[in-house]
Amino acid sequence: MAEVLSGTTGHRRRALSAGALHKLSALLTLAALIVVFSFGNDAFFSVNNGLTVLLQTAVIGLLGIGMTVVIITGGIDLSVGSVLALAGVVAGLLVKAGIPVVPAMMLGVASGTLCGLVNGFVITRMRITPFVATLGMMMIARGIALQVTGAAPISRLGEAFGVLGNGALFRILEMGDNGFPRVIFPGIPYPAILLLVMALAGAYLLRQRQVGRHIYAVGSNEEAARLAGVNVARTKIEAYAMSGTLAGLSGVVLMSRLVTAQPNEGVMYELDAIAAAVIGGASLMGGVGNISGTMIGAFIIGVLRNGLNMAGVSSFIQQILIGVVVIAAVYIDQVRNRR
Amino acid sequence: MTAVGQPGIPAATTPLAETPLVEMVGIEKHFGGVIAVDHVSIDLRAGEVVGVLGHNGAGKSCLMRILSGAMEPSEGRIRVGGNDVTIASPSDARALGIETIYQTLALADHLDAPANLFMGRELKTRFGNLDDKRMLREARQVIQRLNPNFKNLSDPVSKLSGGQRQVIAIARAIYFNVKILIMDEPTAALGPSETAMVAELIKRLSAEGIGIFLVSHDMHDVFDLCDRVVVMNKGRNVGAYPIDHVSKDDVLSLIVKGSLPDEWLPRSSA
Numbered sequence: 001m002a003e004v005l006s007g008t009t010g011h012r013r014r015a016l017s018a019g020a021l022h023k024l025s026a027l028l029t030l031a032a033l034i035v036v037f038s039f040g041n042d043a044f045f046s047v048n049n050g051l052t053v054l055l056q057t058a059v060i061g062l063l064g065i066g067m068t069v070v071i072i073t074g075g076i077d078l079s080v081g082s083v084l085a086l087a088g089v090v091a092g093l094l095v096k097a098g099i100p101v102v103p104a105m106m107l108g109v110a111s112g113t114l115c116g117l118v119n120g121f122v123i124t125r126m127r128i129t130p131f132v133a134t135l136g137m138m139m140i141a142r143g144i145a146l147q148v149t150g151a152a153p154i155s156r157l158g159e160a161f162g163v164l165g166n167g168a169l170f171r172i173l174e175m176g177d178n179g180f181p182r183v184i185f186p187g188i189p190y191p192a193i194l195l196l197v198m199a200l201a202g203a204y205l206l207r208q209r210q211v212g213r214h215i216y217a218v219g220s221n222e223e224a225a226r227l228a229g230v231n232v233a234r235t236k237i238e239a240y241a242m243s244g245t246l247a248g249l250s251g252v253v254l255m256s257r258l259v260t261a262q263p264n265e266g267v268m269y270e271l272d273a274i275a276a277a278v279i280g281g282a283s284l285m286g287g288v289g290n291i292s293g294t295m296i297g298a299f300i301i302g303v304l305r306n307g308l309n310m311a312g313v314s315s316f317i318q319q320i321l322i323g324v325v326v327i328a329a330v331y332i333d334q335v336r337n338r339r
Numbered sequence: 340m341t342a343v344g345q346p347g348i349p350a351a352t353t354p355l356a357e358t359p360l361v362e363m364v365g366i367e368k369h370f371g372g373v374i375a376v377d378h379v380s381i382d383l384r385a386g387e388v389v390g391v392l393g394h395n396g397a398g399k400s401c402l403m404r405i406l407s408g409a410m411e412p413s414e415g416r417i418r419v420g421g422n423d424v425t426i427a428s429p430s431d432a433r434a435l436g437i438e439t440i441y442q443t444l445a446l447a448d449h450l451d452a453p454a455n456l457f458m459g460r461e462l463k464t465r466f467g468n469l470d471d472k473r474m475l476r477e478a479r480q481v482i483q484r485l486n487p488n489f490k491n492l493s494d495p496v497s498k499l500s501g502g503q504r505q506v507i508a509i510a511r512a513i514y515f516n517v518k519i520l521i522m523d524e525p526t527a528a529l530g531p532s533e534t535a536m537v538a539e540l541i542k543r544l545s546a547e548g549i550g551i552f553l554v555s556h557d558m559h560d561v562f563d564l565c566d567r568v569v570v571m572n573k574g575r576n577v578g579a580y581p582i583d584h585v586s587k588d589d590v591l592s593l594i595v596k597g598s599l600p601d602e603w604l605p606r607s608s609a
Contacts, residue, residue, distance in 0.1 A: 208468045210461050213450075217458050220447035227409055227445045228511075229430035229459035287449035 037307030057302030058191035062250035063273035066243030074286025075130035079137035080247040081269035087251035092261025112248015120237030154261040165257025219286030366415035377574035393571035407439035408432035436518030448497035453478035572597035
C-alpha cells in the first residue's frame with residue numbers, strides 16, 4: 001500500500017522550476033528588450049536614461065507591490081490610481097495649510113492606508129466582491145481629490161516638497177565655470193531607493209511572516225484557510241491596507257516629482273500595476289505571485305515605454321504593444337501549466 | 340509522581356474514563372425555517388470510534404461541523420471533558436483538542452505539505468519569522484510515520500496523489516495533540532490499499548485513547564471500525580447502538596426509514 005501512497009520523486013525538480021521558469025522567461029524578455037532598444041538608439045543604454053527608467057518605473061513598481069499582495073489573496077484593487085491622486089492631494093493641501101513637508105506626506109500616505117482599510121472592510125464585512133468594492137473606491141477617492149481641489153492642480157509647494165521625487169543619494173555636483181552646478185554623478189534617485197526598500201519589505205512579509213503565509217493560504221483556498229483557523233477577514237483587510245498604503249506612498253512620490261499636487265494624476269495606473277503583477281506571474285485566481293516577478297513585470301513595462309518613446313513610437317502604439325505583452329505572458333504561463 | 344495511589348491523598352472521585360470526552364446535548368440548527376439538526380444529543384468516550392450515519396442531508400455533517408467550529412448551533416450545549424464550552428470558530432475547537440479531517444481535505448493547493456500541515460498554526464522563530472526549516476522537519480517526521488515513501492514534501496500539494504493529500508490532512512489532524520477526531524468520509528476518495536491504511540490508522544489512534552467520530556457511507560468500514568453507531572434521519576438522532584447489537588440491515592433500516600425493522604430483537608450483547 002505504501003507504493004500507492006508515495007508519489008514519484010521526480011516530481012520535485014519539475015514543480016520547483018515552474019515558478020522559476022516563468023521568472024526566467026520574464027527576465028530574458030526584459031534583457032531582450034534592453035538589447036533591442038540599445039541597438040536602436042545609442043542614448044538608450046546610458047546611465048542617465050537608466051535612471052530615467054528607474055524613476056518612471058518607481059511609481060508603477062510601488063503600486064505593483066501592493067497589487068501583487070491583493071492579487072495573491074484572490075482579489076483585485078482597482079482603486080490604486082485614484083488613491084494615489086488623493087494621497088498626493090492630501091499631502092499638497094496640508095503643506096499649503098502650513099504643515100511641514102514630512103508630516104504632511106506621512107498623512108498623505110495615511111490617507112491611502114485609510115482607503116485600503118475601507119476597501120478591506122467593505123469586502124469582508126459587507127461581502128462586496130473586490131472588483132465592485134474597489135471600483136467604488138476608485139470613484140470615491142478620485143471624486144474627493146477633485147472636490148477638495150476644485151479640480152485644479154496645487155502648485156508652488158516649495159522646494160522641500162520636491163526632494164523625495166527629485167532628489168538622489170550620492171549625487172555629486174561640481175560648480176562649473178559659468179556659475180551653474182555640473183552633475184558629475186547623478187546619484188540614485190530616492191524613488192528608486194524607496195522602491196527597492198518596499199520591494200524587499202514586501203517580499204520579506206510574503207515569504208517570512210505569518211501574514212504572508214496566510215495571504216497565500218487565503219488566495220489558494222479560502223474555505224480551507226478558514227477551517228484551519230486563519231482569520232480570513234483580517235488577512236484580507238491587511239492586504240488591502242498594504243495596497244492602499246503603497247498607493248498613498250506612490251502618490252506622494254509622484255506629486256513630489258512634479259512638485260505639484262495633481263488631482264487628475266494616476267488615471268489607469270491600476271491597470272499598469274495589474275499588468276506588472278500578471279506579467280510577473282501572479283494569477284488573478286489567487287494563491288500565486290511574488291514581488292520579484294512583479295518587479296520584473298514593472299520594468300518590462302517601464303523599459304518598453306521608455307524605449308518606444310525614444311524610438312518615436314506613438315503612445316497609442318505603445319498601449320497596443322503592452323496589451324499584447326500582457327496577453328502573451330499569461331498565455332505562455334497557461335500553456336506551460338497545462339503541459 | 341503517582342500521587343493518586345498514595346495513602347492520605349484522596350484519589351479523584353470519578354475515574355477519568357467515565358467522563359465522556361465530548362457530549363453534545365440538545366443540539367439544534369435552523370436555517371431560516373429549515374431544521375437541519377433537531378435536538379440531537381450524542382457523546383464520545385476516550386478510545387471509542389462512533390460511526391455517524393445517515394442520508395445526505397440527514398444532518399450528520401451539520402452536527403459534525405458544529406463540533407469542529409465551522410458552524411455555530413442555534414441551540415444546545417457542548418461539554419468537553421465534563422466542562423461546558425463555547426465553540427465559535429475552528430480555532431476554538433482546535434484549542435480543545437478537536438481536529439477534523441474534512442471530506443474535501445481542506446488543503447491549499449498552491450502550498451506545500453508543511454505549509455498545509457501548519458496552516459493557521461505556523462511555527463515561528465524568536466524573531467517572529469516563519470520557521471520553515473523546523474516546519475519541514477516536523478512535517479517530515481509525522482508524514483513519514485504515516486507513509487515512509489512520502490518524499491516530495493516541498494511540492495505544492497496540487498501535484499500530489501489523492502492518497503498523499505489524504506496523508507497530509509491526517510497528519511495535520513494528529514500532529515497537534517488531538518483528543519477528539521472527526522473524520523468525514525475519510526475513505527470515499529481512496530483506493531483499496533489507501534483505505535486499508537486509513538482503517539489501520541483509526542485502530543491505532545483509538546488504541547491510544549483518542550475518540551473518533553467517523554462519518555461514513557461505507558457499511559463495511561463502519562462495521563469493521565466502529566464501537567457504536569449513531570444514525571440520523573431528517574435531522575433527528577433515530578438510534579444509537581453498540582455495533583454488536585445491530586446488523587447491517589438494522590442500520591440500513593434506520594438510515595432509510597428512521598426506525599428499526601418491525602420485528603427487531605437485539606442481537607446478543609455478549
